[in-house]
Amino acid sequence: MNNLPPLAERMRPKSLDDYVGQKHLVGPGAVLRKAIESGTLPSMIFWGPPGVGKTTLAYIISQSLFRPFFSLSAINSGVKDVREVIEKASLLKEQGEILPILFIDEIHRFSKSQQDSLLGAVERGIVTLIGATTENPSFEVISALLSRCQVYILQHLAESDLVDLLNKAMTEDVVLKEKKIIIKEHEALLRLSGGDARKLLNIFELIVNAFDSKKITITNDM
Template sequence: MPADDEALFALTTPGAPEATPLAEPVRPNAPLAVRMRPRNLAEVVGQAHLLRPGAPLRRLAEGGEAASVLLYGPPGTGKTTIARLLASVATRHFVALSALSTGVKELREVMNDARRRHDRQGRQTVLFIDEVHRFSKTQQDALLGAVEDRLVLLVAATTENPSFSVVSPLLSRLLVLQLQSLEQEEVRELLRRAVKDERGLDGSVSLSPDAENALVRLAAGDARSALTALEASADGVTDTGATVIDLPAVERAVAETVVRYDRQGDQHYDVISAFIKSIRGSDPDAALHYLARMLVAGEDPRFIARRLVVHASEDVGLADPTALQAAVAAAQTVQLIGMPEARLALAQATVHLAMAPKSNTVIVGIDEAMADVRAGAVGEIPAHLRYGRYTGARELGNAIGYRYPHAASDGVLEQQYPPDDLVGKDYYRPTRHGGERALSDYLIKLRRTVRGE
C-alpha cells in the first residue's frame, strides 16, 4: 500500500465502538497525513451520514454484514481508509489494487487466491480497487462472479459519477456510498489533533489562530491537503528554531497567492456566492473581480466552470438560450486546455452570463413539476400516448386515437398530453425578459391550439 494513499479524517462520532486496529505499522518518517490516518472507527471524523448507528458503512465496519460497496466522492475524502477499516474485521484479508496498473490476468489471480483463502481458512477477502472508473468493461465484468458469490467483499472507489463510469451489471451488485468533503470545523479539529498527537507533531509547535484559519480554508475540505500544508509549515518553523506556526510561516510554506485568498477572510463558499450573485445581478465587473480572486488563489477551474453551467440554466434560462452554450463551451475548454489559457474562456462566459437577460422560469418550472410528482400527482398516461408497437397493445387501447402533429399544416394540433389531473397546469411561465418575450407570446398561441382553448 503506497504511503500516500488517501486518509479519512473526521470528528469522532459519539459512542462509536472501536474496530480492530490495523496491524500494518506506520514508518516514523512517513508523511503526517499517513501517520494521522484513523486506526479505528473511534478516530474517524466526518461522513456522519455513513457512520451513524445503523448506517450501512458502520454495519460493514463492525462486521454486521458483507455487502460490496462503491465509494463515490472527491479526492482526499478517505476512500482507502474506509476500505482498510472494513478489512480490519478480524477474519478478513485485505488486498489493494489500482485500476491504473491492473489487468484481467491480475484480477483473476486475486480471485483464485481469494477462493483458496476462503476454502482453506474460511477468511473473506476485502478487495479494494482505486479509480475503478478507469477499468474497461471487460475488467469490470471480470469482477461480477466473485462479487455475486461474495467470494470477495469489493470496495471500489471512484471520483466519477458511477452511473456513467461503472457498468450496470456491476453497479447493481454494489451499495453506492457517496462521501463528502470535510466541513471547516472538522478540518480544524484535525489540525489541532495533529499538532498535539504523539503520532503527529507531538506538541513541538503551536498553531496561531490566523494560521489555523488559513490552513482550514486552504484545505477546502480535503484532510490530506490540510495536513500536508501543516507539515510543510511546521518544518519551516522548526528549521528557524521557532515554535509557533503563524500566518507568515504558512505563507512561506505554501503558494503565497493561495494564502492571500485566505488572508482576506474570504471563505471558499463566500467568494463563489459573491461571484454568482454578481452575475445574477448583471454586474460583469464585480463578477470578473471575484473570478480573478478565485483564479489567483488557485481555485479549481473545473469547480468555477460547473457553477457557470448551473447558473446558465438557473438564472438566465431561455431569456438567452445561448448562455448555456457559452458556459458548456467554457467547461469544455477547461478540460481540453487547462490553465492558464482557460481563464479566457471562463472570463468570456462570466461576462456573457452577467450581461444576459435573466429568467429563473426554468428552475421554477422543473421544481414545481417535481414537487407535484413527489406529492403523488402522476395520474394515468392518456391511452393514445402509450406505446403501441407490441402484440396486444391495441386490444388494450394503447396508441389508438393518437394524432400525428406533422400532419397538421403548422405542426401543432389539439390533443391532450398530460394526465387528466394535470390538464391546464402551467409549469413554464416565461417572463418578458430577453428572448422569453417572444417565447411568451408564442406559448400563449401554442397552449390555445393544443388545449383547444
C-alpha cells in the same frame, strides 16, 4: 525522524472511532456502521471527492471485521491482477478461511472487460468488493457490477472536521506534539486544502518544517 512517513500517513485513523467525517455513514446508528457492526457487508462503491477518506474507510472496515485486505489501483492494474486476487480468494474459500475484501481505487478507470472480470467473484461472494471513485458510478461502472453493489456517497469534510484533524495532529503526532504550535488563524490553510484532508496535512507539515524553532505560530499570512 527524517525517515518517517508523511504526516497524512502517520495520522491515518485505525478505527471507526478515530475516523473523521462521514457521520451520515459511520456515525452511531448510521447505515454503513450498522452493516459493519452486524458483519453483513455488501459489495459497495464509495463515491466522493479526493481526500475524504475512501481508502482509509475501506481499510478500517477490513480491520474491524478481521478480513484479509487486497488492494489494487485501477491506474496500474489489469485483468491479470484481478484474476490473481480472485484465485487467492478462491483458495481461501476452499480452505474455509475468512473471505477477503478487494479494494479497487479509482475503479472508474477500469475498462468494461476489467470490470467484467470482477462479476463472477462478486456474485458468488468470493470477495467483497469496495470500489472508490471520484466520478459518478452510474456513468463509469458497468450496470451488471453496479447492480451488485451498494453506492455510498462520501461528502466534503466540514470545516470543523478539518480543524479537528489539525488539532489531533498537533496533540497526537510523534513529531508535532514535541513542538509548541499555535494556530491563530486557520482560514488560509483550509482554503488551500480545498477540503482535502490529505492535502491539508501535507501543507501543514510543510509549514511546520519551514521553522527551525519548536515554537511556531501560524496565521493566514504565512
